[in-house]
Amino acid sequence: MSIKVAIQGIKGCFHEEAAYKYFGEDIETVECESFKKTCELLKQGRVDYVVMAIENSIAGGLLPNHSLLRDYRFPIVGEVYLHIKLHLLVSPGVTIQDIKFVESHPIALQQCSDYLEENPQFKITEGEDTAGSAKKVSELQLKDTAAVANQLSAKLYGLEILERRIETNKKNYTRFLILAAKTDEKSNVNKASLSFQTGNGVGALSKVLLCFAEQNINLSRIQSMPVLGKRNEYDFYVDVEWNDQADYEAAIRRVLKLTNNFNIMGEYVKNDKV
Structure with a gap:
C-alpha cells in the first residue's frame, strides 16, 4: 500500500x-x-x-x-x-493573441511581474492556487484565459505551455x-532543526551561537518569532549542519545550559539538491 x-x-x-x-x-x-x-x-x-x-x-x-x-x-x-519554475499555460490551440486574462496565486503573479508588465494587454486575476487556476482553465475550456503554474499542472490538466520560465527571478x-507523526530512525543524520529561547540580557543569543561555532557546527538558518503574550521574548528557530556527530552532541550539551524551552524539532539527512 x-x-x-x-x-x-x-x-x-x-x-x-x-x-x-x-x-x-x-x-x-x-x-x-x-x-x-x-x-x-x-x-x-x-x-x-x-x-x-x-x-x-x-x-x-x-x-x-x-x-x-x-x-x-x-x-x-x-x-x-x-x-520554482513558472509557465504560461493555455488550453490547446490558444495563441498569445487570444489571451485577455491571466490568473494565478497572488505570489506567483508577483513573481512574474516583469513579464506581466511587458504584456499590459492582459488583465490580471488572482486565484487561490496556481494549480487551481490551471484546473479552472482546463475544466471550463477557457480560450481567453491563461494560468501561471508549473509543468506538473500542465501535464495533469492537459494544457499547453505557451511561454516558459516567465518568472522574474530565475533563481527562485x-x-x-x-x-x-513519529521520528524516523536514521543513522547518517547530519542536519537538525532546533528551537529555543534565551534570556534578554546582553549577548545572550551570541553566547548560544558561539557554542555552535566553537564545535565546528554550521548554522545554516536562523529565524525568530515573538513568544505569544510576552513582551521582548522570542522563540529562535535554527538549522545546524555537521560532519562529526560528536561535535553536534557536544554543542547541544553546551547550548542546553544557556537556553530555555530547548527543543530538537528534528534530526535528518541534509538534502539541498535542486
Whole structure:
C-alpha cells in the first residue's frame, strides 16, 4: 500500500511536486485547503507524512508555518528543495493573441511581474492556487484565459505551455519540510532543526551561537518569532549542519545550559539538491 502524504493545495501544485521529488511518484497525495488541515490529518493518523513549505529564497520564512511547527510538535524527518519554475499555460490551440486574462496565486503573479508588465494587454486575476487556476482553465475550456503554474499542472490538466520560465527571478527556490507523526530512525543524520529561547540580557543569543561555532557546527538558518503574550521574548528557530556527530552532541550539551524551552524539532539527512 502506498504511503499517504498531505499537501496544501490541489493536485499539480508545488507541494505535490515537492512530495514526488522526495518520495517518488508511487505515493497518494491528499489535498488540503490549509496547512493546518495537513497537520490535523497527520494528528488523526489519516496520512503518513506532511510536506510543508518553510522558506523561499525570495519571500523568506513562512512564519505561520513556524507557528504550526511549534503548536503540533511533529518531528521533522527530512527536507527537499524545489526550483520554482513558472509557465504560461493555455488550453490547446490558444495563441498569445487570444489571451485577455491571466490568473494565478497572488505570489506567483508577483513573481512574474516583469513579464506581466511587458504584456499590459492582459488583465490580471488572482486565484487561490496556481494549480487551481490551471484546473479552472482546463475544466471550463477557457480560450481567453491563461494560468501561471508549473509543468506538473500542465501535464495533469492537459494544457499547453505557451511561454516558459516567465518568472522574474530565475533563481527562485522553496524549501519544504517533511513531517511525520513519529521520528524516523536514521543513522547518517547530519542536519537538525532546533528551537529555543534565551534570556534578554546582553549577548545572550551570541553566547548560544558561539557554542555552535566553537564545535565546528554550521548554522545554516536562523529565524525568530515573538513568544505569544510576552513582551521582548522570542522563540529562535535554527538549522545546524555537521560532519562529526560528536561535535553536534557536544554543542547541544553546551547550548542546553544557556537556553530555555530547548527543543530538537528534528534530526535528518541534509538534502539541498535542486
